[in-house]
Amino acid sequence: MAWTKKDLLDLEYLTAEEITTILDTARSFYEVSTRTIKKVPALRGKTVVNLFYEASTRTRASFEIAEKRLSADVLNVNVSVSSVTKGETLLDTVKNLCAYKIDVIVIRHSVSGSPLYLARNIEASVINAGDGAHEHPTQALLDIYTLRERLGELKGRQIAIVGDIAHSRVARSNIWGLTKLGAKVTVVAPPTLVPRDIERMGVAVSHRLDEAIARADAVNMLRIQREREKQTLFPSLREYSKLFGLDEEKIKDLPEGMLVMHPGPINRGVEISGAVADGPHSVILEQVTNGLAVRMAVLFLVAGGTSLHPESLGT
Ligand code: NCD
Numbered sequence: 001m002a003w004t005k006k007d008l009l010d011l012e013y014l015t016a017e018e019i020t021t022i023l024d025t026a027r028s029f030y031e032v033s034t035r036t037i038k039k040v041p042a043l044r045g046k047t048v049v050n051l052f053y054e055a056s057t058r059t060r061a062s063f064e065i066a067e068k069r070l071s072a073d074v075l076n077v078n079v080s081v082s083s084v085t086k087g088e089t090l091l092d093t094v095k096n097l098c099a100y101k102i103d104v105i106v107i108r109h110s111v112s113g114s115p116l117y118l119a120r121n122i123e124a125s126v127i128n129a130g131d132g133a134h135e136h137p138t139q140a141l142l143d144i145y146t147l148r149e150r151l152g153e154l155k156g157r158q159i160a161i162v163g164d165i166a167h168s169r170v171a172r173s174n175i176w177g178l179t180k181l182g183a184k185v186t187v188v189a190p191p192t193l194v195p196r197d198i199e200r201m202g203v204a205v206s207h208r209l210d211e212a213i214a215r216a217d218a219v220n221m222l223r224i225q226r227e228r229e230k231q232t233l234f235p236s237l238r239e240y241s242k243l244f245g246l247d248e249e250k251i252k253d254l255p256e257g258m259l260v261m262h263p264g265p266i267n268r269g270v271e272i273s274g275a276v277a278d279g280p281h282s283v284i285l286e287q288v289t290n291g292l293a294v295r296m297a298v299l300f301l302v303a304g305g306t307s308l309h310p311e312s313l314g315t
Pocket of ligand 1: 058059130136139169170222223263264265
């Protein structure tokens with residue numbers, strides 16, 4: 001299927017075909033990072049700006065490496081020392097950047113909807129690298145890519161998403177993407193961390209981790225988003241960890257092929273023990289590697305790439 005969208009803002013409004021196109025394109029790009037010279041000219045002459053208004057290490061690094069492996073010219077705007085502190089609006093900052101004829105803006109912002117707002121107001125392509133508690137589409141795409149590589153077809157597969165569902169853009173994007181591809185999603189958390197009406201998104205809800213993981217093909221452990229909580233939603237981290245954290249004891253009887261995922265950053269000993277994070281079920285570092293291929297694919301597609309002809313990928 002040919003890609004037609006200017007931006008990547010969410011998975012809610014993508015079709016299963018569009019999601020599959022991104023994943024298939026990512027598969028072609030995966031190989032580039034295994035070469036001695038890890039670079040192709042697919043985005044040569046294009047300028048990409050990474051505009052991060054929230055702290056990020058892994059997502060920003062992943063986008064920057066993806067852009068460089070596609071031969072794009074890259075500018076990182078360090079917002080904490082930029083004109084935001086001087087009172088400039090988001091749109092003014094971005095319109096200024098657009099006056100340099102940039103091609104793609106990758107934005108992370110604490111306000112939900114800011115990538116959509118920009119996309120409607122500028123000609124450059126916008127990629128959402130996480131907006132508030134709304135969506136984090138490239139994270140979900142790399143999670144789904146990892147699941148597809150390990151499990152094959154996702155139709156009918158049982159995926160448990162565990163943790164702070166209420167504040168998690170990763171959970172929301174995963175739910176949209178996985179359900180569109182036919183997977184069965186269960187969200188697992190204490191009642192205070194599950195949004196009301198979440199069943200309307202087509203997921204099951206469980207408050208028992210042991211029950212949910214017993215039938216799961218994969219479990220995605222989320223971080224407790226303490227920075228987004230306005231009040232304490234559970235008695236203590238120790239108690240949370242005892243009930244909802246994944247440790248060796250809880251997974252000792254599960255089949256070897258049951259996958260443990262985590263988007264990072266990990267709080268070892270809270271939502272996941274160090275032994276499980278580094279253990280045989282874990283695909284956490286595979287997710288990171290796959291994230292690069294997925295972000296290369298998204299950058300390539302929104303920047304107008306269509307053919308995956310060997311010539312466009314270079315050698
Ligand atoms: C996630 C995020 O920022 O939403 N992390 C990430 O993208 N690497 C998840 C999180 O912060 O827990």
